[in-house]
Amino acid sequence: MGYKLAGYDHLGGVEIDPKVAAVYKANHARFSERWKAAMARWEQAAAPLKGAPVWVQHRSFLYLADWLGLKELGALEPKAGVEPGSAHLAGILERQKATSAKMILRPAYTRPTASDWLGERARIPVVVLPFTVGGSPEATDLFALFDDTLRRLLAGASRATCSPARR
Numbered sequence: 001m002g003y004k005l006a007g008y009d010h011l012g013g014v015e016i017d018p019k020v021a022a023v024y025k026a027n028h029a030r031f032s033e034r035w036k037a038a039m040a041r042w043e044q045a046a047a048p049l050k051g052a053p054v055w056v057q058h059r060s061f062l063y064l065a066d067w068l069g070l071k072e073l074g075a076l077e078p079k080a081g082v083e084p085g086s087a088h089l090a091g092i093l094e095r096q097k098a099t100s101a102k103m104i105l106r107p108a109y110t111r112p113t114a115s116d117w118l119g120e121r122a123r124i125p126v127v128v129l130p131f132t133v134g135g136s137p138e139a140t141d142l143f144a145l146f147d148d149t150l151r152r153l154l155a156g157a158s159r160a161t162c163s164p165a166r167r
Helices: 020-043 064-069 084-097 113-122 142-162
Strands: 051-058 071-075 103-107 126-129
Touching: 020 142, 051 064, 051 084, 064 071, 064 142, 071 084, 103 113, 113 126, 113 142
Parallel strands: 051 071, 051 103, 103 126
Antiparallel strands: none
């Protein structure tokens, strides 16, 4: 899993505890198989999101957007961690009229003010995403975090397709 993502194809560190190395290797093998199956399921489920244009409240989900093929149009924050002012948001609203994002992605740890303002005026859904395990009641482990994140994204894309402003 993480080792393969980091460019390695083996489990490191087992020499520290050689008595339990077989347990570590077996657990790693079980996790890797579960991870591969989940990745295939997630990628198939996320296919409708590929190419979907989105605004982001904060640039927190670069890897997620890249993996799913989301097209990030820009961030609501003019600089990382800086709340946008009304003029900045008005400019994004004007850009929205020309570029038409499907949704706004907001990490659960950020204030909702800017994304809610833009979502209401642009009539697109704001999708609040958990940032880590425990970031939502559903994100109880790593697999549940991905399940919940994809469920939220797909629900947001579905609401965007059905909204009166998008018909």
